Amino acid sequence: MVNCKSLFFVLIPFLFGCIEQEEDQFFTGSASDVEKRFHYRDIHNITLSLSQLNKVIDETGFAPIFKGQFSLENTQQGPFEKAWVAFTINILVANKIIASIQRAGVLQDHKMDVQFQHNLPKFGLSEEQVTIKVTPVAWMPSYPLSISRDER
Numbered sequence: 547m548v549n550c551k552s553l554f555f556v557l558i559p560f561l562f563g564c565i566e567q568e569e570d571q572f573f574t575g576s577a578s579d580v581e582k583r584f585h586y587r588d589i590h591n592i593t594l595s596l597s598q599l600n601k602v603i604d605e606t607g608f609a610p611i612f613k614g615q616f617s618l619e620n621t622q623q624g625p626f627e628k629a630w631v632a633f634t635i636n637i638l639v640a641n642k643i644i645a646s647i648q649r650a651g652v653l654q655d656h657k658m659d660v661q662f663q664h665n666l667p668k669f670g671l672s673e674e675q676v677t678i679k680v681t682p683v684a685w686m687p688s689y690p691l692s693i694s695r696d697e698r
Contacts (some may be wrong), residue, residue, distance in 0.1 A: 552673050555567060557664070559573055561568075563683075564589075565581070565585055565651040570613040573631070575686060583649055585626065591692075592620055592624065592626070592629065592631075592685055593620070593621065593622060593625065593692045593693070594618040594619060594620055594621075594631065594653075594682075594692070594693045594694075595618070595619050595621045595692060595693075595694055595695075595696040596616055596617070596680055596693055596694065596695050596696060597615055597616065597617050597619065597695075597696035598616055598617045599614070599615075599616040599678060600614065600615050600674065601614050601673040602614070602617070602677060602679065603614075603666065603671060603672070603673055603676070604686040605669055607663050609663055609666070610665070610668070610671065611663055611664070611665055611666065612637060612660070612663060612664050612665075612666050612676055613661075613662075613663045614635075614637075614662055614663070614678055615659065615660060615661040615662070616659075616678070617657060617658065617659050617660070618631070618633075618653070618657070618658045618660065618680075618693065619656060619657045619658075619696075620653060620657070625654055626653075627654075628652055628653060628654060628655075629652070629653045629685050629686060630650065630651070630652050630653075630685060630686035631650065631651065631652075631653060631658070631682075631683075631684075631686075632648070632649070632650040632682075632683035632684055632685070633649055633650075633680055633681060633682050633683055634647065634648055634680070634681045634682075634683060635647040635660075635662055635678065635679075635680055635694065636680075636681065637676060637677075637678060637680040637695070638674055638676070638677040638678075638679065639666070639667065639671060639675060639677075640675070641677075644664070644666070644667060645664040647662055648683075649662070650683075680693050681693070
């Protein structure tokens, strides 16, 4: 009888895990078969604002180097002060991608500063000719992420 009681106490947590909950925790519902996408709750969506974009071209060496930096900020100031985010930085010259840099990092107090550099294909380019596009990948734990440009 003593063995049965200990087995009962071991199995109780597993049985509670099998109980169906009335409300979905992460998703608002399943999409139709045509769309095949999940719909997350608003708390799981995060939008970062890209600001303070600085571009510098260094032509003092043997090859020109493009140096850039920007800030990403969670303007919603949601419940997640720290979040791991992943994104891609595309460097374009004349609307052609010359570099695609994958980055990931941690937002601290809803903000992250990013610095990067890459060699340019030729001398004589100005900062205005180089375009930066930041595209989101995801944020931990794999929820949707979007990035908008702050035009301040």
